[in-house]
Amino acid sequence: MGGIDISSYPQIKNDYGSFPSITKDLTTVPKDSVDVDSFVRVKPSYTYTEVDATVRGYLEGDFSMHLSPMDACVKAYYDGTMSASELQAEYETMLKKELFGSRENPAGPLTQWQKETEMDFYNAFRQKLLTAAVERNNAEGEGYITGEMNAQRSWSYYNSDYYYASQAAISAITTATQKVSEEHGSSFQVPDYLAQGETDLYNFNTALKGDPFIVSDYHYIMDPDVVPPKHFKWFFETGGDPSPSGSIKLTSFMTVDQNGNKTVIDYTTDTFDPKDPSKGRTWVSYTDEDGVEHRLGTDLVFNDSKDDLQKLSDLLFFSERDTDKAGLLHGFLSNLQLYSKGYFHRFPLPPRSMNFMV
Secondary structure, three states, X not given: OOOOXXXXXXXXXXXXXXXXXXHHHOOOOOHHHXXXXXXXXXXXXXOHHHHHHHHHHHHOOOOOOOOOHHHHHHHHHHHOXXXXXXXXXXXXXXXXXXHHOOOOOOOOOOOHHHHHHHHHHHHHHHHHHHHHHHHHHHHHHHOOOOOOOOOOOOEEEEEHHHHHHHHHHHHHHHHHHHHHXXXXXXXXXXXXXXXXXXXXXXXXXXXXXXXXXXXXXXXXXXXXXOOOXXXXXXXXXXXXXXXXXXXXXXXXXEEEOOOOOEEEEEOOOOOOOOOOOOEEEEEEEEEOOOOOEEEEEEEEEOOOOHHHOEEHHHOOOOOOOOHHHHHHHHHHHOOEEEOOOOHHHHOOOOOOOOOOOO
């Protein structure tokens, strides 16, 4: 009987037996040679256009369209195509599927395993929400950098829109989780993430940690619980030159004539230079109810002293007739501080002490 001779193929072993590996004979089909229009719908909830686009993406090596249900929800929410209430409903559906499988409304309280699964699912979704907000914030901030960023420079950006969007999303999934728990005779308590040291799960302010944003002993934001004004932005950058001679700057030049008269030429300026490590630049803005953006900014000169650490409220101040709004703006500016690159390495903070007296 005729057929394919598989004796020359190497064998692959797994729990189900041994199978011939034919990967060596597989070839890549040119994408233009495949008639993707011949593909049909594979799921009733998909439109032909969606399947066609997905198939085309796979054939052309683009896997970005293939998102997990969690990632798809998070993306849709921040893209503005899914509301917070829709996110809550979708999350609840996914959570129930995770806990109960195909059973739609099982009776009885949650088991210990289900409670642990519920917490793991909630934490994973919450982290994705905060991570996505941080990534979008930072990607937006990169567009404000002057010149080329390098290891000798530092920068930070904060858009409060991502704070409010992530808070609304967290509120939605928390409500959904509590609802599912209560429906099955249980309760759900949000963990104390700060006490556990899980700053990436607490809120947007603490998730913006590391480079370019740090919430720790070395930080730009002083209290992560201070609520920012709506539609508020802040940007800060320092200069720095990665070249070997970048740290050598001619600041002045002095000449002495034959009579002993000295002439000093000062080359320093207060203007921001992205290649000068002694320079910095910062600005803040907020958009009012009429859609008008109000912006303040200033250039900074660092002198390699403790004075390099400054509160933003000491540098910039909005004169706002609305006292409530003025108070909110000034309060958040007072919660932000900036400093030269490597400041806390030169001037480390004293270790925190604990009082054990009773």
